[in-house]
Amino acid sequence: MRLFLLLLITLTGLTTACQDTKSTLQNEPLKIKQKKKAATPLKPKYTKRITNKNVVEMLTAYGENNKERFVKLTTDFGEIEIELYNQTPLHRANFIQLVKRKFLDETCFYRVAKGFVIQGGNSDRMEMAKIKRKIGQFTIPQEIKKNLKHHYGSVAMARVYKNNPNKRSSPFEFYIDVDPKGSHHLDGEHTVIGHVIKGMEVAKQINLVEVDFSEWPKKDVYMKATIIK
Template sequence: MKNYHIIFLLLLLTSFYQCDNNKKPTQKSVVLSKEKKVKKEVITKAWDSLNRHNTEAFLTEYGKQNTENKVIIKTDFGDIKIRLYNDTPVHRANFIFLTKINYFNTTVFYRIAKNFVLQGGNSDEMYTMKQRRKYGNYLMKPEFRKNRKHKYGALAAARQWEKNPDKLSSPFEFYIVQKRSGAHHLDGEHTVFGEVISGFSVMDKMSKVKVGVDEWPVDDVKMKVAIIE
């Protein structure tokens, strides 16, 4: 009888050992699967949002995936069509990015300096402020090009002059040269990244609006910006 008990116990132990061995590969497989999933999520998350830490990398990659270079600025005075330069890739990509998230659609031309520039890209609208907070106060390295001058109709990036020795561009604000002879004293100071291809008469109309002492129009000059191609 004792022999039967011993045999039974040996069979039982053998059964548990085999079950335990059978479970281990399954558990290991699940862990590996989770690790791969987490790794993929981390990679994706790195490109979720543009910020001051990944500015150049994000916009360089974004530019490769979004190659449009023509936009239209719609105002109550008419439309201005603009071609963005491919040889200023980071600034071009940034303008396309902001256009696609509808950032500009709640902004205004907040500075009208007659016979000089029309400057826009900011406002006190909640959506505008929310977007600026979301992406942070990131800046862009200048992309100066000898053949990109502040001619009549040039599109350029605004920037802070004080405490900005590297001449880093503001991502949100831009200006268009309205002076027919250009604004060449700004060459090498601000990145020119596009030019007006139609709508020069609209620029002249805008330049005549009534402004305050700070050159901010008395009545808001609103804009809507959209991709053409």
Template sequence: MMIRKIAFLTIILILFILGCKQENDKKTSEEPLKEIIQDSSKTAKAIPEVNEVIAEEFKLNEENSIQFFFDYQKGLKENKVKLTTSMGSFTVQLYDNVPYHKANFIYLTRKGYFDGTQFHRIVKDFIIQGGNADDDETADKRRKLGRYLLPPDTRKGYKHHRGTLSMPSSEINNPHKLASPYEFFIVVTKPGSYHLDGGFTPFGKVIEGMDVVDKINKVQVGKGDWPSKNVYIEKAEVIQ
């Protein structure tokens, strides 16, 4: 009887010891798991939001340019631009009732497009033409801004008087005389070059610094009417 009792107590003791060991093993195995979950949470907070959307860079094209400039010109009160060149500065005033061309010129000015471009075509006693350059930077600017043309707006009664700011037509297949938006020309002929009326769009005039325009028109030119020495537009800025 005594032997059975001792055997029974021994079994109970063994079961108790095994139970304690299993409980300790369970706690030991859970602690690393808990630490891993916490670390993962910390790491997750350090990772940027994956749903952040990078806005696609806006570019003008044949489909969106007219609507864009229609909206852009609404409430556009500024109508003067000062162009500082390597030969001096002059100021142009843009016509409010030629809205697309005015808006285009203001937009490109604010985008810094004209800065660093040149008066690349100079015809004696006729015009100076600017807005282009023979460098990669100007081409890159055009690619970023977009490829588009502007419709002519020749029925507002403006003529190509001396000092008139007007738009050249694109050289691309262009029977409708669509304007090249990145370039402009200024008439220096006295009293004007009226044979241009109806074919090109006057959209402003020089109101200050016409003497600088005349000085640019007198520089020596080479083949293709390109100046022998580059004449730069160093800065174009919208002014009140």
């Protein structure tokens, strides 16, 4: 009996599907056949990967067409708003790129150094790795300015110290200074790219989360990044 019902349901479904298709075709207007034109392929928004050879050219061009300077990071603890500096144009353009390409949405604050910094721009998500590969493999020429120092609330880019005499920045990993006295031992060593204009209380809450031996939070603190203006 169950086999008979199963066959009946299957046949009914096939009949219904065929009837729906026929009905749809009958209601379509008659189309005049025309010679097909060759389709113009749509250009993807991002086609060229950034490398150390073209990084200045690529980020300069991107910055000229994307002049936004204010970014909001939304976390489970609240929102952090950041103003990026025009004095560091390559870094500003790169950070805006990370927001618009949804890279930061796949990352978390993966390092929490108590009383010092919260560092974001990395995670173990596969989607993050995919977006990173599409953006490219490169570092950013340093844009260290004497007047841009590591004050409380400053935002700066991480970098590798070994074999990096020119202090080129990581394009993906950034940190926020949560030391009330500032972290001035880093002045001249890292490019400061902006500062927090709202939400330092959120940054301080994140700095209090429980971490493991590597300063990685035991519960991931993910973020969503959006352009304010």
